[in-house]
Amino acid sequence: MRNIFTTISSYVPSPCGRARVGVLFLLLPFAFYAQTNTFPASGNVGIGTTNPLDKLQIGEGITFHSGGHKVIGFSYVPSGSVDLDETAYSGEIRFDPGQGELMLGVSSSITSNPSTRIIMRKDGNVGIGTTNPGTWKLAVNGNIRAKEIKVETGWSDFVFEEHYSLPTLEEVEQHIKEKGHLKDIPSAREVEENGILLGEMDAKLLQKIEELTLYMIDLKKENKEQKFQIEELLKQNSRQQEEIDQLKKQ
Known part of the structure; x- marks a missing residue:
């Protein structure tokens, strides 16, 4: 000084x-x-309070807790541990050093403790609405709304390759009778139990669309051939009718 x-x-x-x-x-x-601040050489630090009850306390509503979990609490009223302000919703940013998990939580009611809403694990996997994202990089327990979603996956243009074995319509019909669903498409029960992989299912649905396209092309060819045959038959009938008419005039 x-x-x-x-x-x-x-x-x-x-x-x-x-x-x-x-x-x-x-x-x-x-x-x-x-001022209502305290900055001791050791112990708890208070800003806006002269009696901090946690490692760092700001006023009467924000605490920095350094126990087993490292917690930044909002609308907390420290009392040597962590208590809630029962007049306001509460929230927290919590880190678990033992598990390497970072959690963001908010309370669902004024008197309830904050519940973890978002979690990020040490492997980088993130859960929203779930604390167990498993092996998924992003696991969401709930509905998602977005402007656009890009899925990078394989596609089904192999259907148009020469070596592709297109099932006959009779084979398709037989499979539906036996299984109750299209070949290579999961049943309703399987979807209910396991869900679907969006990219994989889009590729399978495209495969069926491309197969239908090939069926329609073949059907168009058959119709064209049948139309030609019918026209030839009509011409033959017309010529035969002319011959019959000529014979009647004799």
């Missing part, structure tokens, strides 16, 4: 000005300690 005072005083040319600086430095400690 003395060194700071000496340095600042050197920039003040007049004795009167230096005296004013000295008075200011004398009053600073009183102004500082008159």
